[in-house]
Amino acid sequence: MxxxxxxxxxxxxxxxxxxxxxxxxxxxxxxxxxxLALSALAAVFFLVTDQLIQLVMRLVFKIG
Incomplete structure (x- = not known):
């Protein structure tokens, strides 16, 4: 050692x-x-994606 x-x-x-x-x-x-720019771009991408998924789920399950 x-x-x-x-x-x-x-x-x-x-x-x-x-x-x-x-x-x-x-x-x-x-x-x-x-x-910083790519982090902001990723944040916007995931925000839009989340909103679209939420919209589709509401339409499919007729919630709200």
């Missing part, structure tokens, strides 16, 4: 973080905008 050395662990983590390719601010803003 490997010896647990917190200092060595921290050094290795710092080395790994230094190798990470971080996205630019512009890339982050663009992808965030896309996520």
């Amino acid at each position: 490997a010896k647990l050395d917190p200092a060595q662990f921290v050094r290795e983590v710092r080395q790994e973080v230094a190798r990470v390719t971080w996205p630019s601010r512009k890339e982050t803003l663009v992808t965030t905008g896309l996520v």
Whole structure:
């Protein structure tokens, strides 16, 4: 079993973080905008779908 050395662990983590390719601010803003837009689009889609299913169910079962 490997010896647990917190200092060595921290050094290795710092080395790994230094190798990470971080996205630019512009890339982050663009992808965030896309996520928000697609989430809103999905919400509208499911709202419309739910309303249509509700309408069909009311017609089929003559409720309301």
